[in-house]
Amino acid sequence: xxxxxxxxxxxxxxxxxxxxxxxxxxxxxxASVKPEPKLDTPEIQKMEKKQCVEPKxxxxxxxxxxxxxxxxxxxxxxxxxxxGLGGEVYNMSLQGTCMKCHSNKKKFCDECHKYVxxxxxxxxxxxxPKEN
Amino acid sequence: xxxxxxxxxxxxxxxxxxxxxxxSALELFKDSKLEAQGILPLEVKPLTAKRWAMVVDIRxxxxxxxxxxxxxxxxxxxNVPDIGNPKDEIKWIWTDTFEHAFPGQEHxxxxxxxxxxxxxxxxNHCDNPxxxxxxxxxxxxxxxxxxxxxDMHRCIxxxxxxxxxxxxxxxFNWRDPRPFIKELNMKFPTRTxxxxxxxxxxxxxxxEGKMPVCVEASKxxxxxxxxEDPNSDVRKVLSSHYTIRRKSELGTGPGVYYII
Ligand code: HEC
Ligand code: HEC
Ligand code: HEC
Numbered sequence: 001x002x003x004x005x006x007x008x009x010x011x012x013x014x015x016x017x018x019x020x021x022x023x024x025x026x027x028x029x030x031a032s033v034k035p036e037p038k039l040d041t042p043e044i045q046k047m048e049k050k051q052c053v054e055p056k057x058x059x060x061x062x063x064x065x066x067x068x069x070x071x072x073x074x075x076x077x078x079x080x081x082x083x084g085l086g087g088e089v090y091n092m093s094l095q096g097t098c099m100k101c102h103s104n105k106k107k108f109c110d111e112c113h114k115y116v117x118x119x120x121x122x123x124x125x126x127x128x129p130k131e132n
Numbered sequence: 133x134x135x136x137x138x139x140x141x142x143x144x145x146x147x148x149x150x151x152x153x154x155x156s157a158l159e160l161f162k163d164s165k166l167e168a169q170g171i172l173p174l175e176v177k178p179l180t181a182k183r184w185a186m187v188v189d190i191r192x193x194x195x196x197x198x199x200x201x202x203x204x205x206x207x208x209x210x211n212v213p214d215i216g217n218p219k220d221e222i223k224w225i226w227t228d229t230f231e232h233a234f235p236g237q238e239h240x241x242x243x244x245x246x247x248x249x250x251x252x253x254x255x256n257h258c259d260n261p262x263x264x265x266x267x268x269x270x271x272x273x274x275x276x277x278x279x280x281x282x283d284m285h286r287c288i289x290x291x292x293x294x295x296x297x298x299x300x301x302x303x304f305n306w307r308d309p310r311p312f313i314k315e316l317n318m319k320f321p322t323r324t325x326x327x328x329x330x331x332x333x334x335x336x337x338x339x340e341g342k343m344p345v346c347v348e349a350s351k352x353x354x355x356x357x358x359x360e361d362p363n364s365d366v367r368k369v370l371s372s373h374y375t376i377r378r379k380s381e382l383g384t385g386p387g388v389y390y391i392i
Contacts, residue, residue, distance in 0.1 A: 071285060074339075075281070075283045075284075075285065076273070076281075076283060078275055078276075078277075078335070078339070080178070080339045095318065095319065095320075095321065096319060124324040125284060125321040125322050125323055125324050126321045127316055127318055127321065127322065
């Protein structure tokens with residue numbers, strides 16, 4: 001059996017395969033390493049028991065909704081006080097509380113957010129901590 | 133579901149503390165490591181009122197410098213940009229002439245210095261705020277304590293509120309304000325291009341137990357307090373002096389009074 005224009009077809013198939021798999025080859029090599037948010041800030045190092053406002057697993061999954069709750073509570077209900085489950089008292093503030101402990105925004109928040117490609121617009125207004 | 137349980141537990145914790153004697157119970161945590169986490173100085177007691185109001189004692193504003201200090205303090209505290217051209221100007225507290233501030237009240241024979249003197253103006257935190265009525269997203273709303281508040285997170289920049297406000301108390305961010313803020317106050321957010329902003333009666337300071345920063349900077353020229361409390365400073369001043377309000381004939385019920 002003879003394929004008419006076999007060479008051209010073969011080249012066509014190869015080009016097609018290259019184009020179709022380009023998203024994979026494009027990301028090859030820089031295969032995103034699992035993000036490792038760093039906790040080595042002065043404020044966290046000072047803590048005896050290193051804990052967030054809620055358990056780590058909760059924070060990982062729900063910190064965006066927690067922030068929304070804080071926002072609404074402060075801005076709309078005029079309530080600034082948050083009680084952690086262990087009775088800790090927090091001032092509900094993104095700049096003043098979250099970022100006081102997590103003062104390494106680039107190595108913490110951004111580390112994860114880059115990985116999942118989210119860009120919270122909060123920093124259009126809220127002032128990120130000063131970093132190098 | 134887990135969220136619900138969590139909220140329930142929190143509520144229980146808060147209620148327990150509240151019943152155990154309010155702030156004094158919280159006082160137990162005072163010396164703990166929590167303070168080191170900088171979370172909340174617990175001796176802080178928010179200032180509260182049924183209806184916040186302000187009196188401007190214009191007799192105390194004799195020099196240009198008196199106004200300048202106040203405006204500077206406010207704008208510094210709230211990261212209000214100085215854009216430097218009147219078209220794009222952002223202002224929370226500012227001055228204007230008697231004629232502009234109290235139109236219809238001026239006349240040819242009034243004292244000369246009155247005609248030239250600047251009057252300190254700010255959001256009136258009206259009883260019946262037209263800005264709240266027109267806001268399509270409830271970004272502007274009235275708190276129980278009378279403060280007309282802006283939720284920047286909801287503002288879509290439609291500027292209906294600016295059209296509705298008879299006092300010109302609102303400014304629109306035509307451009308990114310950040311490059312025009314000389315000194316950032318790290319404790320307060322900035323705003324962004326495309327939102328409206330105005331005075332918030334220092335709601336964030338009241339929550340920390342502090343008086344509004346303009347009142348602090350005014351050295352007695354501004355009196356702030358609870359209009360519903362007959363023993364408050366504002367009530368005492370109002371009952372012993374003749375005061376006027378801006379455009380009170382419009383029925384918005386301004387909460388800023390002027391001793392003339
Ligand atoms: C008192 C200091 C402190 C404050 C305030 C604080 N954090 Fe944390 N945060 C921590 C510590 C310590 C951890 C690590 C907890 C652990 O390993 O169990 C953590 C963990 C987290 C994690 C999970 C990180 C991971 O590796 O999975 C997220 C997300 C997070 N915080 C976000 C926030 C946000 C958002 C706020 C404000 C609402 C906040 N944190 C406030 C100290 C703090
Ligand atoms: C453990 C990884 C991790 C860390 C650390 C982390 N985030 Fe996130 N964050 C995420 C993920 C994942 C999402 C996206 C969730 C989604 O799209 O449903 C997200 C979303 C958000 C959102 C919502 C954004 C949007 O556009 O909806 C906000 C706000 C946010 N994070 C704030 C913070 C802040 C502030 C910090 C640092 C204090 C932080 N996050 C640290 C993983 C992280
Ligand atoms: C248009 C500007 C703007 C944007 C964008 C914005 N905020 Fe805010 N936010 C403010 C202002 C202004 C306040 C302070 C209101 C006050 O106290 O009077 C505030 C207050 C808050 C508060 C409560 C008090 C505090 O100091 O933190 C939280 C929590 C908050 N914002 C979370 C968020 C989060 C999370 C995002 C992003 C998903 C966000 N904000 C985006 C302007 C903004």
